[in-house]
Amino acid sequence: MSGVRLRAAEVVGQVLAGRSLTEALPAALCQLPVKEHAFCKALSFGTLRWYHRLEFLLRQLCVRPIKDPKIHALALVGLHQLAFMAVKPHAAVAETVAAAKPWARPLINALLRAYQRQRDALEKAAEADYEASVSHSAWLRQRIEQAWPRQAAAVLAANLAHPPFAVRVNLARVSRAAYAQRLLAQGLKAQEVAAVDSALRLDRPVPVEELPGFAQGLVSVQDAAAQLAAPLLAVQPGQRVLDVCAAPGGKTLHILESCPELAEVVAVDVSQERLQGVRENLARAGVAGKARLICADARDPSWWDGRHFERILVDAPCTASGVVRRHPDIKLLRRESDVAALAARQREILSAVWPLLARGGRLLYVTCSLLPEENEAQIRAFLAEHPDARAVPIHAAWGQVTGWGRQILPGEQDMDGFFYACLEKC
CATH class of the missing domain: 3.40.50.150 (Vaccinia Virus protein VP39)
Incomplete structure (x- = not known):
């Protein structure tokens, strides 16, 4: 699985260089088997979601900054697995190290194992840092807090959550209740969004090909x-x-x-x-x-x-x-x-x-x-x-x-x- 970690690191590196995730991700997925796409997406999205916190942790672990952008991104991907994913720690370390260039493997190994040993102290320090604590840049956090002082904590927390998978039912052709039943017949559970007549929220994301009638326009993927x-x-x-x-x-x-x-x-x-x-x-x-x-x-x-x-x-x-x-x-x-x-x-x-x-x-x-x-x-x-x-x-x-x-x-x-x-x- 070292290949999927390498591709995720490439995606993260491209975003850090100024490219959007929407642009960077497809090329990486094309180089992986379909069965590894979900894990690559989870690594890429998760590392970027928690970037400010992971970058803080990496700075605490490194004596000197990592100058190679690809190794820098791979280190962030490795830390994300240990800090936020239900990946077995030994697998996260071994496969991330294997994805590195030979000269960088001792460095990646040392960083990830140091995080494991010092985890409690490092995470406590991250909680005390303004950017790292909520994994937002300082300017964006300040803008949110100024605009929404009472709701800012909830907004910042929501920004770190996984988004729901919502669909819009074409009510001109099928009722929302009828389409929910079609989903259920395919083993897909969905809840109605009370405030939006056309919206259903699925319990889990699925490829659009699995949505009944998607190719015929019965449903579209769109947030409520x-x-x-x-x-x-x-x-x-x-x-x-x-x-x-x-x-x-x-x-x-x-x-x-x-x-x-x-x-x-x-x-x-x-x-x-x-x-x-x-x-x-x-x-x-x-x-x-x-x-x-x-x-x-x-x-x-x-x-x-x-x-x-x-x-x-x-x-x-x-x-x-x-x-x-x-x-x-x-x-x-x-x-x-x-x-x-x-x-x-x-x-x-x-x-x-x-x-x-x-x-x-x-x-x-x-x-x-x-x-x-x-x-x-x-x-x-x-x-x-x-x-x-x-x-x-x-x-x-x-x-x-x-x-x-x-x-x-x-x-x-x-x-x-x-x-x-x-x-x-x-």
């Missing part, structure tokens, strides 16, 4: 919080709908499922590669011809033909600070300077697409962020600058009111962290 967008948009037959920043297309597909009688759906994304994901998503459900896909920057609607949209969905690019448990690499890749840059981009997108909305139409602003600068402060500033806009209160059994929108914090009703705000044009 993200499934709130289409109902809040409240589309009606005959309307034209614009979905900007649409990739990977889950919300676009949900809009089409919720109202097949729409006049037109236009999905815009700046990435041609990511638009291909939207195209594949729609094709799987048999609705590829029902949406027009446009590759463009949402801040430059020069493609617009002058016909107004009755509904606009702005799934804005953001820090993704609300989905850290699902994408632990965010904690390593995001920088504090990104917050202001992304907030400026969000303002530009809102200002660019607002003229495309018909009078009396609705714009739904969505982020998967926890930070006020990207959420309620963004909407407050927009309302101040646009007298023809008014905020529509969202009355719901999920999240909490935050000025001009509603915020779900990570882990609330076992959902990801999302912000929603509804605006209407007067």
